[in-house]
Amino acid sequence: MSELLLAPWTWLRESFAWPWWLLALPLPGLVRRLAPPARAGGAALRVPYGETLAALARGGGHRGAGGGVSPWLWLAWLLLCVAAARPQQLGEAVRPPHAGRDLMLALDLSGSMREPDMELGGQAVDRLTAAKAVLADFLDRRRGDRVGLIVFGRRAYALTPLTHDLASVRQQLDDSVIGLAGQETAIGDAIALAVKRLRRQPAEQRVLVLLTDGVNTAGLLEPLKAAELARADGVRIHTVAFGGEGSLSLFGLRVPLPGAGDEIDEAALQAVARATGGRFFRARDTAQLAGIYAEIDRIEPVARAGQAVRPRVERYAWPLAGALACAALALLWPRRRRA
Template identity: 50%
Template sequence: MFLFEWGLLVLLSPLPVVIRVLMPVSPVATGKTLQLFPEFFSDRALISLVGSPARSFWWGYLLVWFLLIVAAARPVWQGEPIEQGVSGRDLMMAVDLSGSMEVADFMLKGHKVDRLTATKAVAGEFIERRMGDRVGLILFGEKAYLQAPLTFDRKTVRTLLDESVIGLAGDKTAIGDAIGLAVKRLKDNPKDQRVLILLSDGANTAGSIAPLQAAELAAKAGLRIYTIGIGAEEMTIRDLLGSRTVNPSQDLDEPTMRGIAEKTGGRYFRARDVRELEGIYRLLDELEPIERDKRYYRPRTELYPWPLGAALLLSGLIYLARRHQASA
């Protein structure tokens, strides 16, 4: 489908002819103008352009004017309507940045990494896959902060997650505050579209609201929460006495994490290594999408460069022709 964005400008096309007809040039004006445009006004060209070299220039100038008007009217080619792939999920992710997330008990691509690095890698890929969803990001430690509101711009959300550092929000863990912030940010969304994915490796040690109390508020608000407890169960450390095996996740409060999920109709997952963490996010990928009204868009191609380029090219040709005529 071809159309003009500013189609009314096309009405200006005959303006030079109208001016020529309604405003005939007086002999005095002709004499003055002759010095500037001799090809138009020599040999009574204003009275009759037939047979005069100026005739071709006159029509050339008219064509340049018309091409400029067409370019200014912004011609556009509009394609067929295309349905956008919008599934309708609104996913808020809450990631723990407390001091315990720096424990290096995960293996990623053959290298030992801390928990936050593993989370960035796996959760980042999860964010990239959520095409058609709006994704938001909450970072929490001693306090909870909204790092990215719900947006279709998944690339920016992943960048903000990658730029997060341990201790950015404090060394303690305020799980309840993170849930409360998610409830606040999602309260205006339809109840069946409110989902929070909360990842933590410890117990609630800070904040103004208890996690289970916050979960009750979330349940009343229709917010479904999926919780992920992250951290290995065994880790070998070396010291002066040799090596020993410890449980680096002994502070993980699984009963609370499980209770949060159960109260809100979600699920609790346990990630002891990168493989389990990847599997959890693949399961989350299978969340049934919620239908919204279908959205369509039409691909648009701007065509104004073509008439504009033609006008510039024709102007150049006229200029060269005038110089050639003058030197002849």
């Protein structure tokens, strides 16, 4: 019952931009009925044939002593109120083009990311801190892209799905700490998880950017086997080998760090990128890493249809033209009758 009562109002809201203007339709009638009648004054001029003129006025003309307003004026007022309410019509549904990308980011959180062989703002920082800074800037430049975040150590975890809510992705990135997913490095499992998350996307939009500073030491899948799965599902992988030369800046001098600098399996990362049609990058400091993500940023965006919308077409011109025509007829019709 309530739906039936609301149906007319729903139709009005869909058909008119300002439906409240229709409330002005009875306004002239109310004024005519409620306004006090004009007081008859004395004759301004007495003529001997005054009764004859009064009889002519009662019998002819478009308005007599008891006559009403011309129907053309009433119709003009109705059309004017309809035009003021701005009648609209929903056009055909269109899907405007939308340029963007779907990017899945995979970040290494293994123990080796703790190595303090990076510099950021003139200070020595660990690899994860430097990577977070570059990735945060990379996210800030996204416009129309959907980004997801995977972290991996001994295991791989999807922290955020593909989403336009990049603030949530950045928050999850900021909250990530070394060892969150374990101390080892499961590169193959991270690739497999990304392939699973990207499988539902169109083929040209399946892109993974994987950053690591180590070799595959854990997980169920070897990186090359995972790369074969990615290639079968049309996932393009860009691999980033991140790590310094195994030295730390101390009082302006580079101090070697034992065991660091030779832990990255560049050959395996190159093979993964080559097998999936992606690119391999090597970053030895923060500046190089920023340049790599700037290069990834220049990957050709994918044009896809946006959300379907139905534009509103204005139709107020028709009733407005009708109102002007009726007003003109109301002025010309009495003259034609008298002629």
